[in-house]
Amino acid sequence: MPKASRGEKARRDQGGDKGKGDKVRDGRDEAKEQGAAKASVDPDKRPRMGPGARIVGMLVNPGMTLDEVISRPRALPAAALLLVINVFLTAAILDKIHQHALWLVEHHPPPQIPAEELGQFAEQASVIASSGAIVGPLITWFMVALILRILGSGRGQVVTFGLLFNVAVFAMVPHMIGLYLESVVKFFADPFRLDFLHLSMSLAYLVPGAELSRAFPLLNAINPFTIWGLVLAAMGGARVLKRNFARVAVPLLGLWFLFALLQSFSYRGPGF
Numbered sequence: 001m002p003k004a005s006r007g008e009k010a011r012r013d014q015g016g017d018k019g020k021g022d023k024v025r026d027g028r029d030e031a032k033e034q035g036a037a038k039a040s041v042d043p044d045k046r047p048r049m050g051p052g053a054r055i056v057g058m059l060v061n062p063g064m065t066l067d068e069v070i071s072r073p074r075a076l077p078a079a080a081l082l083l084v085i086n087v088f089l090t091a092a093i094l095d096k097i098h099q100h101a102l103w104l105v106e107h108h109p110p111p112q113i114p115a116e117e118l119g120q121f122a123e124q125a126s127v128i129a130s131s132g133a134i135v136g137p138l139i140t141w142f143m144v145a146l147i148l149r150i151l152g153s154g155r156g157q158v159v160t161f162g163l164l165f166n167v168a169v170f171a172m173v174p175h176m177i178g179l180y181l182e183s184v185v186k187f188f189a190d191p192f193r194l195d196f197l198h199l200s201m202s203l204a205y206l207v208p209g210a211e212l213s214r215a216f217p218l219l220n221a222i223n224p225f226t227i228w229g230l231v232l233a234a235m236g237g238a239r240v241l242k243r244n245f246a247r248v249a250v251p252l253l254g255l256w257f258l259f260a261l262l263q264s265f266s267y268r269g270p271g272f
Contacts, residue, residue, distance in 0.1 A: 051078035058173040058232060065170065066236045073166040079141070082169070082176050083134055089183035090133035094126045100191040101125030104270065108194055111268050137176060144168040144230070147252055148237040159240055167240060171233035178225025194270055201225055214264050221260035230256060 049057060049068050055078055057065030069075070101122040104110065113121050145164040152159045178201045185199050195211045204210040204219035213219075234249035241248065 048072065051081050054078055054170055055082070055173050058170050062171075062232050062235060066167070066232070066239060069166055069170050070163065070236065070239055073163050075166040075169040079169045082173070083137060086133045086137060086176065086179055086183075087130065089180055089187075090129055093183055093186045094129060096186060096189075096191040097129045097197070098122070098126050100196045103192045104194075108270060110270060137172075137179070140172060140175060141165060141168045144172060144233050144252070147255055148233070148241070148248070151237065151243075151248060151251060152241045163240060164237070167236035168233055171236050172226075172229040174225045174232065175223075175229035178223055181225075197270065211270050214267050217260045217263035217267050218257070221257055226256075227253070 049065070054065055054069065057068070105118045105122045109115070109118055110121070142165070145161060145168040148164045148167065149159065149161055152164075182200045185201075186196065189196060189199055198211045198216070198220070199205060200220060200223065202220045202223035204216055204222075207213075207219055210216050210219050230253055231249060234245060234252050237243075237248040237252070238245045
C-alpha cells in the first residue's frame with residue numbers, strides 16, 4: 001500500500017485539529033447555555049425567607065430583602081410578630097403608665113380633658129396604651145403605603161395597595177425597633193415625671209421642656225429610627241414604581257414632616 005504523502009498527512013492533521021477545535025467550542029457554548037439557564041432558574045429556586053429572616057434582612061441587607069418582599073409579598077406573619085413584640089413590651093410598662101396617669105391628673109391635668117372626665121382618663125390610660133401598641137403601627141404602615149400609592153397613581157401606574165403595604169411593613173422595621181427602645185426607656189424611667197409618656201428616641205427627648213412646646217410634634221418626628229424606615233420605604237417604593245429613589249424619598253419624607261407640622265397647631269401639651 002503506498003505511503004501517504006506529507007501533504008496528505010498535513011491535511012489529515014489539520015482536519016483532526018479542526019475537529020478538536022469544534023469540540024472545544026461546542027463545549028464552551030454548551031457551558032454558556034447551562035450557565036445562562038442556571039442563572040435564570042436560580043432566583044426561583046432560592047429558599048424562601050421566613051418572617052424573622054426578612055425582619056433581620058431589612059437591617060443588614062435591605063436591598064436583597066426588598067427584592068424578596070416584592071417578588072413574594074407575604075407580610076402578615078411578620079406584621080403579627082412585630083405587633084406581638086410591641087404589645088408585650090407595652091404590657092411590661094402598663095403599671096407605670098397607670099401610675100403616671102394618676103400623677104398627671106393630680107399634678108398636671110391635661111387641658112384637653114374636661115375636669116369631670118379626669119378620673120375616667122386615669123382608669124383608661126392602660127387600655128389606651130395597649131390599643132395604641134397595635135393601632136399605632138397599623139396606621140403608620142397604612143399611611144406609608146397610601147403615600148406610595150399616590151406617588152404611583154400620579155404617573156398612571158397601577159400598583160396594588162397590598163404590595164405597597166407589604167413594602168411598608170418590612171421597610172418600617174427600624175421604626176418598630178424605635179418603639180421597642182422607647183418602651184425599654186420607659187420601663188426604667190420614673191413615672192412621676194411630666195414627660196414620661198413622651199420619652200422617645202426623637203430629638204424631642206434631647207430638648208428640655210419640649211413636651212410643653214407647640215414644636216413638640218415636629219421635634220418628635222425627627223426620629224432616626226423612623227427616618228431610617230422611611231428611607232427604606234422609599235427604596236422599596238422606587239423599586240415597585242420603577243422610579244428614581246430621590247423622586248420617592250423627597251415627597252415621602254416631606255409629607256411625613258408636613259403632617260407633624262400640622263399636628264403642632266393642635267398640640268396642647270402632655271396627655272394621651
